[in-house]
Each structure stands twice: as structure tokens, then as C-alpha cells.
Amino acid sequence: MATGRGRLLQQHWRGLQALSLAPGGIGRAAGHTWFRRASLKQCAGRRELRDKFTANRSVSLDSLPSEVLLKIFSCLDAVTLLCAGCVNRRFHHLANDKSNWKAKSAGKPVGSGTVPSVKDKEAGYWKREYISRQRASVRAALAQVLKPVSHYTGLPVKTQEALRISGLGWVIILKEKNGKEYIMEHIDLSINDSSVTITWYGKNWPRLATLSTLDVCGVTPVFMDRANPPSKSGPRWHSLIAKYNLSNLTKSTMIGGDGLIRIFCMHPGLLVGLWKREEELAFVTANLHLHQLVEKSTLGSATVPYELPPHTPLLDDSLEHGLHGYQLHVDLHSGGVFYLCGTFRNLFTNKGYIEDGYVKIVVISFKNKAEHLPLIGKVGLSWRTDIFDGCIKSCFIMDLTLLDEYGKPFWCFSSPVCMRSSGPSDAPNFLEQTYYVDYVDAEGKVHVELVWIKETEEYFIASLVLYPRIAKINRWFGTAY
Incomplete structure (x- = not known):
């Protein structure tokens, strides 16, 4: 005995036989054609229903209720949670929720003494807290590395190791008069006994006439993992070292030239090369003295340079x-x-x-x-x-x-x-x-x-x-x- 789909096919077949044998029927060949068309139509209908059902059942992470997302976010480590907050505005708002703070990677949780409890803090405070502790940890590690100094120069002897630990690099930020910015990674880097020479060049410089200022910044990864090399793909911290006004590229600041370029010196330590023929940027070189260079390149902000600690006056009887x-x-x-x-x-x-x-x-x-x-x-x-x-x-x-x-x-x-x-x-x-x-x-x-x-x-x-x-x-x- 046929059931389900088999019974349905038998009914179709008997109907076709009756039509083909009856006077004026459609004939056996025509009956096969009708059956094939009916079957295709029925399959198409099923596919349409299936697609609608599948579309209705498709679920994206962003479509989950906020309560569910908060539960998921509470299970994430601090680094992953910070990255999740960069996805969109909703994730940013949920990642700022105070219930997410667990301080897994940042040491002891805040909330002792005169420090307000978690519920009294503003949304998103944990991000600043975590990043601050991360930077303090890196700063302490770098201070130990930079302690030994050269007998000849009075400067740290392990600068290269400090650069490796911190993942430190340098960028220039070219700013147009209309506010648009271009960030360029350094191309060449050489470490000397008492300075670092960093060079930028390329084919896609913005037009000099449109530019107003040039910033030299140190760049370090926000999150450090001692077991792995520093990543350049994650969020990075910018520390402003010096800001230069490009309108000062005048005859008074030109120090030399050859058949192809003219070079200009801008204090402190910046060398700018312009193509003679086109009056456009050819290269930029920053010469940075090693004295407190790591501190200047890591402890400032994107807009405010690191301020050197005040010098304690030395008593000199002579x-x-x-x-x-x-x-x-x-x-x-x-x-x-x-x-x-x-x-x-x-x-x-x-x-x-x-x-x-x-x-x-x-x-x-x-x-x-x-x-x-x-x-x-x-x-x-x-x-x-x-x-x-x-x-x-x-x-x-x-x-x-x-x-x-x-x-x-x-x-x-x-x-x-x-x-x-x-x-x-x-x-x-x-x-x-x-x-x-x-x-x-x-x-x-x-x-x-x-x-x-x-x-x-x-x-x-x-x-x-x-x-x-x-x-x-x-x-x-x-x-x-």
C-alpha cells in the first residue's frame, strides 16, 4: 500500500491514464508532458516555500537581543571585547556596559578605598582602566630595559631591545588645509650610537600646495603579548613627537640641493626633500636623538607630546x-x-x-x-x-x-x-x-x-x-x- 508521496504519484498516474484512454483524451504523450510540467511547478513551489522559511530563520549576531549579547560579551576577554566594540554603534554601546568589566588581564579590579565602586562609574570606564594598566605595564618593562647607559654617551645601550619589546614604529601625518589627513608608515630606519634616522618616501604624496602641517608620531600596539611579536594589525597608540608647519619651507630653511632635489631643515631634526622641477615632496627624514626617545614616542597622545618630568636642580657648590x-x-x-x-x-x-x-x-x-x-x-x-x-x-x-x-x-x-x-x-x-x-x-x-x-x-x-x-x-x- 502506497502512502504519502507514493499515493500522490499514483493518483497523478491514474488520472493521466483515464485522460489518455477516454474519448477525446489528451493522449499518452501529452499526458507525460502535463505530468512533467505539474511536477516542476510543484517543485518550484516547494523551493519558494523553503527559501522563505530559510530566510525567516537566518539569524545574524547583530539581530540577537541586547540581553543575549551582554551575556556573550561578559564571557569575552578584555582585548576581544575592545575589538567587538569597534564593530558598530550598537556593539560599542553594549561593550561599554559596566557589567562587562572583569579585569582578567589587567590585574586587580578597581573598587577599593576612595575609588568609586563599579556601579558608580560611568559607562566605558573599564576601557580606559584596562588600556592605562596595559600601558603602565609596558612602561615598567621598558624602564628596566633602558636602565643601563653607555659610559661614553650617557644614553641607553639597549634601545634596539626596547624597540622590539614595545613594537615601536613611527609615522608622519600630513594634514591638508581642509582637514583631510594622510598617514604614512616609515620606509627606512637606522639606529645610530645616539640617534635614530627614519625616512618616508613613495609615489602617492599629496600635493604640497594643499598641505598645512606635518606631524611625526611614535606608534605602538595598544595590546602587548610578551610571548608573540607585536601585531601591526590591531589598535595602535599614537604619541605626538613634533608638529611642523609646512609653510616654513622657504629659502631661509633650505640647506642644500643637487640636480634633482632641494632639502630643507626644520627644527627639531626634520629634513624635507622637494623635487626641483615639480616643487613637490620627494622624501621626509626625521632625525631623533635617543635621549628619552622611547618615552617621547610612547607616552604622549595623538595631539599632545609627552612632557618630560621636571628636572630636580643639582646643588653645585663650585x-x-x-x-x-x-x-x-x-x-x-x-x-x-x-x-x-x-x-x-x-x-x-x-x-x-x-x-x-x-x-x-x-x-x-x-x-x-x-x-x-x-x-x-x-x-x-x-x-x-x-x-x-x-x-x-x-x-x-x-x-x-x-x-x-x-x-x-x-x-x-x-x-x-x-x-x-x-x-x-x-x-x-x-x-x-x-x-x-x-x-x-x-x-x-x-x-x-x-x-x-x-x-x-x-x-x-x-x-x-x-x-x-x-x-x-x-x-x-x-x-x-
């Missing part, structure tokens, strides 16, 4: 007799080639020598020829883009680190500089061409005199003088110098 026991480390370099690496100890100055708000520290005396030092190799500032590269004569990077009598960094900078011709030397011991390099910032100035020796085809530093500002000295010691 200040009346001038500065003494200072040490200078200076590097002149470009493109990984070092023209000079020098350390000078027991530097001093007499209190009586004050000129226009500066005191004078003679490092290399013009009169003492035995102190003169040669620059190694052909001096020039190397540059590179994805299309061309070159070298601009008479320019290089100067890294200066001046330590006080206790070995603490007193004045530090890294900046592009350029030698300017001052004509033939008037001194009887020098009959060749002389050059000078001048550098000035808010904390002091540097004056270098060089002599070109034609016979040996090399430059000699004949004079190197530092001029720290008196205001800087007064702040350092908390006294009136």
Missing part, C-alpha cells in the same frame, strides 16, 4: 667658578657612514665669560693644531626615494650629547647641518679653504670651523665651540648663573 667636568659625544654621519665619532672629557667654562646670554665651552681650539680632527671619507648627505637616490655635498647629520659633571644628559639634539664657505683662511698655519657650521636651538648653539686640505683631500675640524644658554643653566641648577 658653580661660582663656572661649569666643569662636562663631557661631549658628537657624531657626524649620513646614510650609515660616520665621518666623525668623538668623545671629549673634562670640558669647562669660566663664569666670567658670558656673551649675549650664552656661556662658552671650547672643545677644539683653533690655535691648538694638535686638537684638530679629520673627517673620514667624502662628506655628503645621502638621500633616497623609490625612483632615484643621490648625495648632497657639504651636508650631514650632527648628533650632539653634552653630559653634566654627574654624567646626566644636559643638552642633546640630532639635526641636519650644512657647511658654508667662509673663504681662504687668514691664519698663518692654514692656506686652504675654510668652512663653518652653525646650529642654534632653544637651549644653545654650536659653532664649528673646518679647513679643506687639498693635498690629502679631507676636511679637518679646526674649531668646535659650544654655547649653552644661561637660562638653560639656571633651570638646570635652580640658581642664577
Whole structure:
């Protein structure tokens, strides 16, 4: 006995037989055709019903009730919950719910002493709490790594390890006058004895005429996992290091050029290259001194630079007799080639020598020829883009680190500089061409005199003088110098 679908097919078949045998019936062939069409129509109807049923039963995560989503969110770890809050506005609101805070990865939960309980806190407080604790943990780890310092430079000796632990990188943010922003990741990076040189270049620069400012920022992952390399795909923290006004790319800030580009120096330590023919950006290079570089690159915000902790004035009973026991480390370099690496100890100055708000520290005396030092190799500032590269004569990077009598960094900078011709030397011991390099910032100035020796085809530093500002000295010691 047939049942269900079998009975239905039998009924169809008997009907077709009756029609084909009856007078004026449709015939056997026609009956088969009718049956096939009826079956197809019935199958189509079933598919339509099935599709409607399936569509009605399809459920997305976003369609779940808020109570269910909150229950799911409460089972997530803090990192996953933070990422879930970035999906859409509803998830952001639910992820901010105070019931989600479990502090699984951030140590002890907040809610002791005078700190308000969870129910008294505003929505989303746990995000700030968690990120703050994450950053404090990384900061503590970096402080331990950066503790050992070099006897020669007074700077951390494990900077590369600190960069690896923190996942630190650098970006520039180009801002147009209409508010639009372009974020560019660095292309080249080199770590020197006392500075980091970072370069950006590419083919898709925005037009220079539309740009207003350029920001240099340190970038670190918000979430750190010591067991795995830092991820660049997750949320990242921006720390503003310096902001530059691109309207200052004028003749007064141009320090050199060649057949393809002109280069401009903007303090602190930024080098901007423009194509000569098109007056558009070719590359940007940031020269960052290692003194507190990791702190500046990680502890600021996207809009406010990290503020260095206030210096505790040092009591110096001998200040009346001038500065003494200072040490200078200076590097002149470009493109990984070092023209000079020098350390000078027991530097001093007499209190009586004050000129226009500066005191004078003679490092290399013009009169003492035995102190003169040669620059190694052909001096020039190397540059590179994805299309061309070159070298601009008479320019290089100067890294200066001046330590006080206790070995603490007193004045530090890294900046592009350029030698300017001052004509033939008037001194009887020098009959060749002389050059000078001048550098000035808010904390002091540097004056270098060089002599070109034609016979040996090399430059000699004949004079190197530092001029720290008196205001800087007064702040350092908390006294009136």
C-alpha cells in the first residue's frame, strides 16, 4: 500500500491514464508532458516555500537581543571585547556596559578605598582602566630595559631591545588645509650610537600646495603579548613627537640641493626633500636623538607630546667658578657612514665669560693644531626615494650629547647641518679653504670651523665651540648663573 508521496504519484498516474484512454483524451504523450510540467511547478513551489522559511530563520549576531549579547560579551576577554566594540554603534554601546568589566588581564579590579565602586562609574570606564594598566605595564618593562647607559654617551645601550619589546614604529601625518589627513608608515630606519634616522618616501604624496602641517608620531600596539611579536594589525597608540608647519619651507630653511632635489631643515631634526622641477615632496627624514626617545614616542597622545618630568636642580657648590667636568659625544654621519665619532672629557667654562646670554665651552681650539680632527671619507648627505637616490655635498647629520659633571644628559639634539664657505683662511698655519657650521636651538648653539686640505683631500675640524644658554643653566641648577 502506497502512502504519502507514493499515493500522490499514483493518483497523478491514474488520472493521466483515464485522460489518455477516454474519448477525446489528451493522449499518452501529452499526458507525460502535463505530468512533467505539474511536477516542476510543484517543485518550484516547494523551493519558494523553503527559501522563505530559510530566510525567516537566518539569524545574524547583530539581530540577537541586547540581553543575549551582554551575556556573550561578559564571557569575552578584555582585548576581544575592545575589538567587538569597534564593530558598530550598537556593539560599542553594549561593550561599554559596566557589567562587562572583569579585569582578567589587567590585574586587580578597581573598587577599593576612595575609588568609586563599579556601579558608580560611568559607562566605558573599564576601557580606559584596562588600556592605562596595559600601558603602565609596558612602561615598567621598558624602564628596566633602558636602565643601563653607555659610559661614553650617557644614553641607553639597549634601545634596539626596547624597540622590539614595545613594537615601536613611527609615522608622519600630513594634514591638508581642509582637514583631510594622510598617514604614512616609515620606509627606512637606522639606529645610530645616539640617534635614530627614519625616512618616508613613495609615489602617492599629496600635493604640497594643499598641505598645512606635518606631524611625526611614535606608534605602538595598544595590546602587548610578551610571548608573540607585536601585531601591526590591531589598535595602535599614537604619541605626538613634533608638529611642523609646512609653510616654513622657504629659502631661509633650505640647506642644500643637487640636480634633482632641494632639502630643507626644520627644527627639531626634520629634513624635507622637494623635487626641483615639480616643487613637490620627494622624501621626509626625521632625525631623533635617543635621549628619552622611547618615552617621547610612547607616552604622549595623538595631539599632545609627552612632557618630560621636571628636572630636580643639582646643588653645585663650585658653580661660582663656572661649569666643569662636562663631557661631549658628537657624531657626524649620513646614510650609515660616520665621518666623525668623538668623545671629549673634562670640558669647562669660566663664569666670567658670558656673551649675549650664552656661556662658552671650547672643545677644539683653533690655535691648538694638535686638537684638530679629520673627517673620514667624502662628506655628503645621502638621500633616497623609490625612483632615484643621490648625495648632497657639504651636508650631514650632527648628533650632539653634552653630559653634566654627574654624567646626566644636559643638552642633546640630532639635526641636519650644512657647511658654508667662509673663504681662504687668514691664519698663518692654514692656506686652504675654510668652512663653518652653525646650529642654534632653544637651549644653545654650536659653532664649528673646518679647513679643506687639498693635498690629502679631507676636511679637518679646526674649531668646535659650544654655547649653552644661561637660562638653560639656571633651570638646570635652580640658581642664577
